[in-house]
Amino acid sequence: MRALLLSLLQGVTVMLAAWLLYVFALSHGATVDGARAQAFAVLVLGNLGMILTSRSHTRSVLATLGTPNRALWLVVALALLALALALYLPGPAALFRFAPLDGMQWLAALGAATAGVARGGLYKGLRTQPDRKNGAVIGKGRGWYFSPRRILGGGCLGVFCVRGGFFS
Helix, strand or coil, rough: CHHHHHHHHHHHHHHHHHHHHHHHHCCCCHHHHHHHHHHHHHHHHHHHHHHHHCCCCCCCCHHHHHCCCCHHHHHHHHHHHHHHHHCCCCCHHHCCCCCCHHHHHEEEHHHHHHHHHHHHCCCCCCCCCCCCCCCEEECCCCCCCCCHHHHHCCCCCCCCCCCCCCCC
């Protein structure tokens, strides 16, 4: 049940990031088709990010990239190809009413997707047991602690990460 709730929270966070970018793009002069294309890109990139962060409950995304998984890379490649075709081929772009994205719009979509996914990844490295050798306890009784070794050596995405407890 906890894993389901965490997954729902991650999905809602990515959806919120897509909506916020859509509203931001419209308020800064983007066309509706351009804003729609950016929001769709955030959804696709965010879902790929959630797949990558869900590969391990204890290791960081970077640490899991070294684990061979041909099916994963096939899914990633096909999703990115489908996204590019939907945005840049005239037929699919007209069907979905997408405008092609420029470099800055891609960066904004990637940033929004990363922000949406990173929120879920922040929990990965927090442990229920403090690491007396490599980290300092910062939330007495909560199992939250800061560990520079976990950040630099992998194991989480961000400064604070969770392992065990409510989010396992």
